[in-house]
Amino acid sequence: xNNCKNKILLATLSFFILTMLTAYPWHxxxxxxxxxxMGAMTRESxxxxxxMLAVIIQGWVIAYIYSYYYQLKTGxxxxxxxxxxxxxxxxxxxxxxxxxxxxxxxxxVEKFIAYGTAFQVIQFLxxxxxxxxxxxKPHIDK
Numbered sequence: 001x002n003n004c005k006n007k008i009l010l011a012t013l014s015f016f017i018l019t020m021l022t023a024y025p026w027h028x029x030x031x032x033x034x035x036x037x038m039g040a041m042t043r044e045s046x047x048x049x050x051x052m053l054a055v056i057i058q059g060w061v062i063a064y065i066y067s068y069y070y071q072l073k074t075g076x077x078x079x080x081x082x083x084x085x086x087x088x089x090x091x092x093x094x095x096x097x098x099x100x101x102x103x104x105x106x107x108x109v110e111k112f113i114a115y116g117t118a119f120q121v122i123q124f125l126x127x128x129x130x131x132x133x134x135x136x137k138p139h140i141d142k
Contacts, residue, residue, distance in 0.1 A: 007135055008063045014130040015059030019123055020052070026119050034115065039106045059127075062088055066131055071138040078132035085128025086121075093120040 027035060028046070035041040066084055073080045097116035106112045 004067050008060070008067055011063035011066065011131055011134045012056065012059040014134060015062060015127050016052070016055050018127050018130055019055045019059070022119070022123055022126060023051075023055075026122075031115060034111075038108065038112050039104060040100065040112055042104075058092060062127075063131070066135065070135050073138075076132075077136050078129055081132030081135065082125060082128035085124045085131055089120060089124030089128075092124075093117070096120060 027041070032041065062085070065088065066081065069084055070077065070080060093116070097113055097120065100106070100116075101109050101112055
């Protein structure tokens with residue numbers, strides 16, 4: 001059990017680090033002006049601790065659920081984890097893209113959806129690979 005807790009902690013940490021390594025440059029450096037021109041970023045300075053807390057919680061939930069899911073699957077652990085990550089990432093995606101576009105005056109919506117989709121696919125592919133490398137294949141006692 002202790003090994004599983006360590007894997008959950010490591011997966012949470014990797015989710016946080018990999019998400020920050022992709023999200024910060026994507027949203028703050030490369031496409032900040034694009035998001036701002038669409039109305040998707042209206043704060044002069046984002047409240048980084050809130051965003052970081054959200055990512056930590058997402059990472060823990062994903063790692064915790066995956067710790068049960070991967071025991072039920074066979075096949076290559078990285079392929080399994082990428083599929084899982086993309087599937088569970090849909091929940092984050094719907095909030096980050098569709099719900100955000102629905103609640104805020106973002107124009108053009110199609111452009112926001114395209115950028116959001118690209119980012120979320122990258123995020124959940126990268127973090128999915130890490131998840132598979134951390135958990136590996138389940139050790140089933142017979």
